[in-house]
Amino acid sequence: MIVIVIVIATSRTHHMSHRYHERGHIRQNAAQHDLAIEDFTEAVRLSPEYDSAYCARGYSRIELNQLRLALGDFELALRYNPHNATAYNERGYVRLLLGDYENAITDLTAGLTVDPKNAHSVTNRYAAGARCLSYYT
Numbered sequence: 390m391i392v393i394v395i396v397i398a399t400s401r402t403h404h405m406s407h408r409y410h411e412r413g414h415i416r417q418n419a420a421q422h423d424l425a426i427e428d429f430t431e432a433v434r435l436s437p438e439y440d441s442a443y444c445a446r447g448y449s450r451i452e453l454n455q456l457r458l459a460l461g462d463f464e465l466a467l468r469y470n471p472h473n474a475t476a477y478n479e480r481g482y483v484r485l486l487l488g489d490y491e492n493a494i495t496d497l498t499a500g501l502t503v504d505p506k507n508a509h510s511v512t513n514r515y516a517a518g519a520r521c522l523s524y525y526t
Contacts, residue, residue: 406436413445422449433465440470447479451486459483474504485517493517 413428429446433439447462463480466473477500484493494517500507 402435406432406439406442409435410439410442410445413442413449417445417449420452422452425449426453438469440466440473440476443469444473444475444479447476447483451479451483456483456487460487472503474500474507476500477503478507481517490517 409428409432413425413432416422416425416428426446426449429442429449432442433446436442443462443466447459447466450456450459450462460480460483463476463483466476467480470476477496481493481496481500484490484496497517
């Protein structure tokens, strides 16, 4: 009987986490990034290994120019899912914005290894490579 209660509680927590994640995306699409961050934060509080919620929160933080916090979100996403191509791409993009071109290229290449058809990774990797070359020449 105890096992049944634990399974039901876990299922409800997982369901609520997804609901916060969904609402966060709605707020994100409405450019309400502060509110979206609150929802994504609640989603990961309920389900700490929810890598997609970390990515979504990181994206909103990019939009608010909270680049260091965004970087941390993408690192958490990759800790819980090292095959998350979006997390590699977005972390690479943040590193590109921060001027860390070599690590940006490394992340974007890793993202392409996971998902070779990811157009954002291709575009961002090209931009990082061009900036890296101009930085060293």
